[in-house]
Amino acid sequence: MAEQHLDGAWTRRWIEAVAAAVSSRKAELTALDRAIGDADHGENLDRGFQAVLGKLDALDDGATPGAVLKLVATTLISTVGGAAGPLYGTAFLKGAMAAGERDALDAAGLVEVLTAARDGIVARGKAELQDKTMVDAWTPAVDAAAAAGDDVRAVLEAAAEAAQAGAVATEPLVAHKGRASYLGERAIGHRDPGAESTALMLRAAAETR
Amino acid sequence: MTVGLVVVSHSARIAEGVVELAAQMAPSVTIAAAGGTDDGGIGTSFDRIQAALAEAESGDGVVVLCDLGSAVLTAETALELAEAPERIRIADAPIVEGAVAAAVAAESGDGLDAVVAAAEARQAEAAPPQAGDEPAGEAQRLELVLENEHGLHARPAAELVRTASGFDAAVTVEGVDAKSMLRVLALGLDRGSRVVFEATGPDARDALAAIEALARNRFGE
Numbered sequence: 180m181a182e183q184h185l186d187g188a189w190t191r192r193w194i195e196a197v198a199a200a201v202s203s204r205k206a207e208l209t210a211l212d213r214a215i216g217d218a219d220h221g222e223n224l225d226r227g228f229q230a231v232l233g234k235l236d237a238l239d240d241g242a243t244p245g246a247v248l249k250l251v252a253t254t255l256i257s258t259v260g261g262a263a264g265p266l267y268g269t270a271f272l273k274g275a276m277a278a279g280e281r282d283a284l285d286a287a288g289l290v291e292v293l294t295a296a297r298d299g300i301v302a303r304g305k306a307e308l309q310d311k312t313m314v315d316a317w318t319p320a321v322d323a324a325a326a327a328g329d330d331v332r333a334v335l336e337a338a339a340e341a342a343q344a345g346a347v348a349t350e351p352l353v354a355h356k357g358r359a360s361y362l363g364e365r366a367i368g369h370r371d372p373g374a375e376s377t378a379l380m381l382r383a384a385a386e387t388r
Numbered sequence: 389m390t391v392g393l394v395v396v397s398h399s400a401r402i403a404e405g406v407v408e409l410a411a412q413m414a415p416s417v418t419i420a421a422a423g424g425t426d427d428g429g430i431g432t433s434f435d436r437i438q439a440a441l442a443e444a445e446s447g448d449g450v451v452v453l454c455d456l457g458s459a460v461l462t463a464e465t466a467l468e469l470a471e472a473p474e475r476i477r478i479a480d481a482p483i484v485e486g487a488v489a490a491a492v493a494a495e496s497g498d499g500l501d502a503v504v505a506a507a508e509a510r511q512a513e514a515a516p517p518q519a520g521d522e523p524a525g526e527a528q529r530l531e532l533v534l535e536n537e538h539g540l541h542a543r544p545a546a547e548l549v550r551t552a553s554g555f556d557a558a559v560t561v562e563g564v565d566a567k568s569m570l571r572v573l574a575l576g577l578d579r580g581s582r583v584v585f586e587a588t589g590p591d592a593r594d595a596l597a598a599i600e601a602l603a604r605n606r607f608g609e
């Protein structure tokens with residue numbers, strides 16, 4: 180029988196898993212950003228999530244998913260230093276607001292959080308689908324999550340798979356936002372680093388028990 | 389007090405340089421730099437932007453000038469989380485010209501909206517001229533002697549730029565774009581200078597008439 184609710188402790192384990200994944204893949208993320216950007220995505224995210232780890236310890240054990248997400252948001256905003264800071268910061272902040280005071284999220288609650296996070300990114304970065312940004316991973320993930328039914332594990336798996344497919348699908352695109360938009364057609368053939376880091380975060384969620 | 393400015397750049401040295409340049413024309417305006425990351429690298433720092441916003445706010449509001457994308461995103465995030473977001477405006481303007489134009493407008497006592505408009509007025513001119521934009525008709529010409537005490541220094545230059553910008557006409561002063569604050573200031577025109585204005589385009593005559601009236605009024609000084 181699948182676990183049907185994601186509580187604050189799960190949220191914390193997920194964020195720890197994200198921090199570990201970012202840390203082990205930071206060179207790869209930075210290499211993607213080197214091809215079409217400013218070669219800092221991996222280091223920036225790693226700095227942000229390491230700072231998050233330092234603050235998670237201070238959070239009390241009964242912290243809700245919303246409280247954990249909010250801590251991640253404010254920490255990323257002030258420590259990441261690139262576009263990913265305000266973008267992911269806003270995503271986690273809007274996700275935290277959607278989670279509210281709930282002690283745990285069921286499938287519908289999870290979809291609400293993911294949708295709010297994606298909407299926050301769109302509002303902040305004003306990117307549309309096919310602009311070769313993290314939105315190209317987020318939007319398919321949210322759509323797949325919403326269609327995955329009421330098992331949280333199925334929702335997480337669907338989101339992770341769709342995000343990864345969305346990230347891969349940024350490769351043939353010309354960028355219309357961010358530093359890569361200065362490159363025109365030279366961006367073709369390279370995966371967007373923000374879409375890849377989104378896929379990484381959602382994959383970590385699917386694998387967190 | 390005046391409207392304050394914050395200059396947000398990926399580079400601490402760019403932010404400080406822009407502040408230095410803009411401050412030259414606006415000694416009584418608080419202009420705060422928020423450049424680079426917390427550890428002095430290339431990037432934008434939310435904390436530095438927040439601190440700069442607090443430094444520049446004197447009650448009349450703050451206009452923020454940014455360089456590249458993530459500077460704008462971080463500034464917008466800071467604005468959203470600010471206590472009084474309605475007193476902060478992010479100008480959609482090139483960072484150097486926008487900061488200079490905003491500083492001059494703030495120095496001359498303009499309010500928040502007018503300072504933003506002054507910064508953003510530079511934006512229209514930064515765009516390269518499009519085919520079909522060539523001004524139609526004969527060039528109109530105006531020649532006059534500057535009578536105001538300090539010539540075309542910051543405030544009268546700002547008045548000239550503002551006036552010229554209000555017309556659908558290409559206006560030059562001594563051969564440079566009269567809608568560009570930096571170019572007008574670079575002329576360094578002193579009192580007693582004989583100055584030639586030329587204008588082409590639909591509003592050419594009206595533009596020169598307005599400039600003549602402004603000059604007769606000693607540029608409002």
Ligand SMILES: [Mg+2]
Pocket residue numbers: 212216217218219220261262
């Ligand atoms: Mg980057």
